[in-house]
Amino acid sequence: TGTMWGPPGSWNPITPWAVATGTRGLCYESLFLYDPLTDEYTPWLAESGEWVSSNVYELKVRKGIRWSDGVMFTADDVKFTFELGKNYEGVFYSTMWKWLTDVEKVNDYTLKFHFSEALYQEWGNVMYTMMMVPDHIWKDRTEEEITAGANENPIGSGAYLYESHGADRMVWVRNDKWWATELLGLKPAPKRIVDLINASNNVSLGMVLKGELDLSNNFLPGVADLVNWGYVTTYYPEAPYMLSANTAFLFMNLTKKPMDDPTFRRAVSFAINVNQIVNVAYANLVEATDPTGLLPTWSKYVDQDVVEKLGFSYDPEQAKAILADAGYKDVDGDGFVEAPDGSKIDLSIIVPFGWTDWMESIKIIARGCQAVGINLQ
Structure with a gap:
């Protein structure tokens, strides 16, 4: 439990923000797996991949893989999945085609990706986050079905099959014909995986x-x-007890003033007592992130000189100075600053009810902002 916010209603891997837990990973799979603890890639649906020149990446598809309906997985499925982004702007990875120019099918199990600009780090991320979909099922679907459809009764390549779902759960059952059992000698232990939704x-x-x-x-x-x-x-x-799986961010509505002002946002960053959130709200169940937001395992990639120059830490006096220098002043004497144009600042912060750790965290954030003169409730 703890992975779904509401009743499952979509099994469409093209809309990863809305799918039932397990759709990506248990049902649909990626070309490579990535272990952030070791920073290593494992070939998965792909047998191998390498840059054969500065802007050409050659991918070998693993032979012998079948979709759960028995159809063979080939280079056609890979090419089709990538080209969904080329054909439909509503596909979340469509922006990749600003630097990817062509997916060339060499044969049934080999492809070459051609780039106008090879963004190596972003491409590495694509290799383990993009789920492959079956060409023979998806090719006849409309744009709306691809970008917004529920994709009920999903056909994937993964170790588990859709069995059932309800208002409070998602049930996956083991795929005993999963390709990796024969090809890699792997067999998942659980017969079923049931993800429960808690309020x-x-x-x-x-x-x-x-x-x-x-x-x-x-x-x-x-x-x-x-x-x-x-x-x-x-x-x-002992603390922090759990591995860090993601980073919690404070998202601001940049369409509203003064949150559209980078200087104001920087002042807010100095007003937040992250250590208090970690020690009090989370009872040391999490680690404090650095200003980059990257997980601890990726700290080796961080340029500490840049962090020292552009980063932030809890410093209320610095927050006050940033506000004052930018023209945010308490005009009416109520303890809260007004915007440089004299308008009142009245902000609110919300999180889902029942998420007690987040509920306590926003209280700390609000108190920190109020202490430097920002009216955040």
């Missing part, structure tokens, strides 16, 4: 205490006590 962290905590969950990705209040009492086993035996 809040406290509901999830109750299920953990009653032994109703095998794996939880929810924030668990009092996790240190739960570990000491033997209710849960965590990745790390």
Whole structure:
């Protein structure tokens, strides 16, 4: 539990922000797998891939893979998946075609990708985040079906098949004809994977205490006590207990003033006490990120000189100075600054109800902003 926000209603890997958990990974698969802990790629649907020149990437498709309906997986499926982005702007990776010029099918199991500008890092990300879809099923679909359809009863290449879903769960059943069992000697242990939807962290905590969950990705209040009492086993035996899987950001509505002002946003960044969020709101269940937002395993790629020059840390006095220098002043004496044009600033911050860690976090963010003169409620 802890991976879905609401009842499952889509199994379309072309809309990754809306799909039921497991659609990407369990049902549909990528060309490579990537392990962020070791920074290593593992060939998956692809047998290999290499840059044969500065702007040409050659991909070899693994032979012997079948879709769950029995049809062979070939270079046609790879070419089709990539070209969806070329044909439809609504496909999330369509912008790739600003620097990808052509996907050349050499034979049934070999392709060459030609680039006007080879963005190597972004291409590496594509290799493990883009799920392949079957040409023989998707080629007759309309643009709306591709970019917004639910894709019910999905046909993928993965280790699990859609079995059922309900208002509170998504159920996947093992694909006993999965290609990797024969080709790689792999067989998933669970017969079924059931992802449950919980309304809040406290509901999830109750299920953990009653032994109703095998794996939880929810924030668990009092996790240190739960570990000491033997209710849960965590990745790390002590804080932060869990691996860092993503970075929590404060998203601002840049269409509204003064959040469209980079200087104002920079002042906000100095007003937020990240360590208090980590230590109090999360009870040390997470790690504090640096200004880049990158996961700890990628710290080796960070230019610390740039971070020192352009980064930020909790410093209320610096936040006040930035605001003052940019013309944000308390004109009416109510303790909150007005915008440089004299207009009132009245902002609000929200998160989903029931996410107790996030609810506590925004209280800390609001207090920090109020302390430097920003009216954030």
